[in-house]
Amino acid sequence: MNEQRRQILQMLADGKITADEAEKLIDALGREQPESAPRTRPKYLRVLVNAEDPGSEGPTRINVRVPLQLLRAGVRLTSLVPAKALTKANAELARSGVPIDLTELKPQHIEDLIEHLDELTVDVDDPGAKVQVFCE
Amino acid sequence: MIPQLVTVRTRRRDGRRLRLFIPVLPVVLLLSPLLLLAVLGGLIACLIFEVNAVGALRGAGRMVWALPGSQFEIEDGHIAVLISVR
Numbered sequence: 679m680n681e682q683r684r685q686i687l688q689m690l691a692d693g694k695i696t697a698d699e700a701e702k703l704i705d706a707l708g709r710e711q712p713e714s715a716p717r718t719r720p721k722y723l724r725v726l727v728n729a730e731d732p733g734s735e736g737p738t739r740i741n742v743r744v745p746l747q748l749l750r751a752g753v754r755l756t757s758l759v760p761a762k763a764l765t766k767a768n769a770e771l772a773r774s775g776v777p778i779d780l781t782e783l784k785p786q787h788i789e790d791l792i793e794h795l796d797e798l799t800v801d802v803d804d805p806g807a808k809v810q811v812f813c814e
Numbered sequence: 815m816i817p818q819l820v821t822v823r824t825r826r827r828d829g830r831r832l833r834l835f836i837p838v839l840p841v842v843l844l845l846s847p848l849l850l851l852a853v854l855g856g857l858i859a860c861l862i863f864e865v866n867a868v869g870a871l872r873g874a875g876r877m878v879w880a881l882p883g884s885q886f887e888i889e890d891g892h893i894a895v896l897i898s899v900r
Contacts, residue, residue, distance in 0.1 A: 721883065722883060734890065734891050735890075735891030735892055736890070736891035736892060737889075737891075738889065738890045738891070739887070739888070739889040739890075740887070740888050740889075741885070741886075741887040741888075742885070742886050742887070743883065743884060743885040743886075744884055745880050745881070745882070745883045745884060747879075747880035748877060748880040748881060748884060750880070751873065751876035751877040751879075751880045752877060754873055754876065755870075755873040755874075755877070757869070758865050758866055758869050758870055758873060759865075760863060760864050760865055762864070763863075
């Protein structure tokens with residue numbers, strides 16, 4: 679409870695103002711104070727890799743920034759894959775020992791996955807390499 | 815918003831650097847006859863492979879619209895490549 683609201687309630691308790699007046703004052707306070715700004719959503723997926731290879735000429739550095747909107751657009755394209763192609767892919771996957779049914783993977787599921795990427799953080803710390811995946 | 819500027823920077827092993835600033839809209843206008851052919855080819859491919867052509871066009875448009883902000887930077891020893899879309 680903020681200080682101004684407390685003062686209004688105190689004035690009401692002291693009998694200095696009526697309940698109606700207190701209500702009006704509290705309403706006016708609510709109008710004055712804008713609602714707190716919504717939490718900004720991450721816009722980009724970042725992948726950072728720093729690796730030291732003793733055999734190479736220098737360190738390897740990878741810095742990739744992909745807009746999450748681009749991932750969403752790409753995911754929506756999967757809905758265009760014809761059912762015939764998915765059936766063939768399923769058969770090939772099953773033959774390779776990966777029994778995944780791609781027809782069960784709906785675009786909505788992948789979209790939900792991307793929606794929840796916001797909180798994703800992957801940190802791999804190795805003596806020779808450091809990998810970071812996060813959203814910003 | 816469609817991409818406006820693509821920046822390509824490279825650094826070769828001998829230290830030579832190359833910087834390219836590609837304004838997307840003029841290049842697209844310049845290559846529009848070829849793009850038209852590519853779109854037609856894509857539409858024919860959609861018909862052959864039984865893919866929803868309107869959906870494919872819309873999806874491709876969404877991807878192009880979402881490109882600004884992308885950045886790929888790879889550095890390996892003395893060699894480096896940076897591609898940035900704004």
